[in-house]
Amino acid sequence: xxxxxxxxxxxxxxxxxxxxxxxxxxxxxxxxxxxxxxxxxxxxxxxxxxxxxxxxxxxxxxxxxxxxxxxxxxxxxxxxxxxxxxxxxxxxxxxxxxxxxxxxxxxxxxxxxxxxxxxxxxxxxxxxxxxxxxxxxxxxxxxxxxxxxxxxxxxxxxxxxxxxxxxxxxxxxxxxxxxxxxxxxxxxxxxxxxxxxxxxxxxxxxxxxxxxxxxxxxxxxxxxxxxxxxxxxxxxxxxxxxxxxxxxxxxxxxxxxxxxxxxxxxxxxxx
Ligand SMILES: C[S@@+](CC[C@H](N)C(=O)[O-])C[C@H]1O[C@@H](n2cnc3c(N)ncnc32)[C@H](O)[C@@H]1O
Numbered sequence: 001x002x003x004x005x006x007x008x009x010x011x012x013x014x015x016x017x018x019x020x021x022x023x024x025x026x027x028x029x030x031x032x033x034x035x036x037x038x039x040x041x042x043x044x045x046x047x048x049x050x051x052x053x054x055x056x057x058x059x060x061x062x063x064x065x066x067x068x069x070x071x072x073x074x075x076x077x078x079x080x081x082x083x084x085x086x087x088x089x090x091x092x093x094x095x096x097x098x099x100x101x102x103x104x105x106x107x108x109x110x111x112x113x114x115x116x117x118x119x120x121x122x123x124x125x126x127x128x129x130x131x132x133x134x135x136x137x138x139x140x141x142x143x144x145x146x147x148x149x150x151x152x153x154x155x156x157x158x159x160x161x162x163x164x165x166x167x168x169x170x171x172x173x174x175x176x177x178x179x180x181x182x183x184x185x186x187x188x189x190x191x192x193x194x195x196x197x198x199x200x201x202x203x204x205x206x207x208x209x210x211x212x213x214x215x216x217x218x219x220x221x222x223x224x225x226x227x228x229x230x231x232x233x234x235x236x237x238x239x240x241x242x243x244x245x246x247x248x249x250x251x252x253x254x255x256x257x258x259x260x261x262x263x264x265x266x267x268x269x270x271x
Contacts, residue, residue, distance in 0.1 A: 002197050002217045005098075005120045008049070008070035014216050015072035017180055017202060018050050021169050022115070028147070029056050031246040032114055035145060035261075036062040041109030044137060046099040046130070047117025051077035051092075055084065058091040065093045065104055100129040108137055112145045119148060119221045122195050127221075131235035138264040144237060146260040150244065150251065151222045155186065156196065162186045165201060179205040187217070195221045225251070228260055237262035 003010045032053050036043045037060070048054045048066030050073055057064045068074050074094055081089055095104055100121065111134050121127045134144055155162050165183035172180050181203040188197035198220045204212040225242075232239060239262050241248075244255025251258060 002219055004122070004218070005069055006218045006220075007216045008068075008073050011214075011216055012072045013202065013214050015050065015070065015076045017174075017182075018073070018076065019052065020172055020174060020180055021182060022052060026052070026115065028114055028246045029053055031248070031259075032112055032145070033057050033060045033062070035110055035112065035143070036060070036064065039110035039143060041139065041142075042106065043110040043112060044104065044106075044108040044134075046111060046113045046134070047115075047120070048077065048094070049073040049115075049117075051080055053112070053114045054092060055080060055088070058088045059084070061091075063091045065095060065106060065108070067095045067097055067099060067102055067104070069096065069098050071096060100126045100133065102133055102137075104137060106137070107139050107142075109139055109142045110145070111138060111142070113147050114145075116148055118146055119223070120218070122193070122219050122221050127231065128235065131231065131237075135236045135264060135267065140264060142264045143240075144232075144260075144262045144264070146228065146232070146262065148223050148228070148258045148260070150255045150258040151224060156189065156191060156222065158189055168200065171205065174204075177207050181205065190219075194223070195219045223258070225258060228258070232260065232262045236264055236266040238265045 008014055033056055036057050043057060043062060043064040045054050045064060045066050048068050054064055054066040074096055077094060081092060121130055163186055165185045168184040169182035174180050183201045185199050186196045187199055198218055200216040202214040229239060239260055241261040242251045243259040244251040245257050
């Protein structure tokens, strides 16, 4: 069964294996930490998860609030934080809320959405509500970084290459001696609503050879460039940069990512 918001708040196992799956593979942490440095004020990360980006930001010396809907993801984050020195812990505030409707009672110079958390908002109403809330939490001239994937057309139609399970993580040791392997596949296409139903499949291999199969199933929205440009403008933002990857290369035909850096220019609209 597909879950809203990635299933992170419904399926505990997802949080438990998240860092094993992504820690070493994502190349985005320095990009976000550098923006926190440049912004020079407090950062808000929407969908902070296990703190994969949040904790390095605080270790680098910057104050950061992490907001996430998933109790399990935040639990992992708290557990990792408990192993950090007091000064790092002091720089982090965690909030369990929906990014479509939040009030942290703080203002930020930077709001980020690392690793596509905004793509868990399937409907236009949710996206607008999130941008409006974000606008209200930014200081004038503050920045929003919207981190999305750059849609690759063969993945948006029923192409058998992506409907069968594709290896996503080769067999990898877990700290307790078990092993994890992951595959992913697209199970349904909703082109008229611009989202796909995705499954990430976790194979847990126990020391006695027993194997478990667990499924994280969720809808995932894709965005096209000019749609995002219009949406940002409507909600009081001006795009100052558009990157195709975390090395800050410009968006091009083959770019894997679509990273908007937008400055707050006005109040936007009420949803
Ligand atoms: C792919 S993870 C990214 C986590 C983290 N930003 C990172 O880069 O590792 C997406 C996160 O967004 C969170 N999320 C999804 N929908 C959300 C919503 N509506 N409000 C708050 N968090 C949400 C999930 O719980 C999950 O932790």
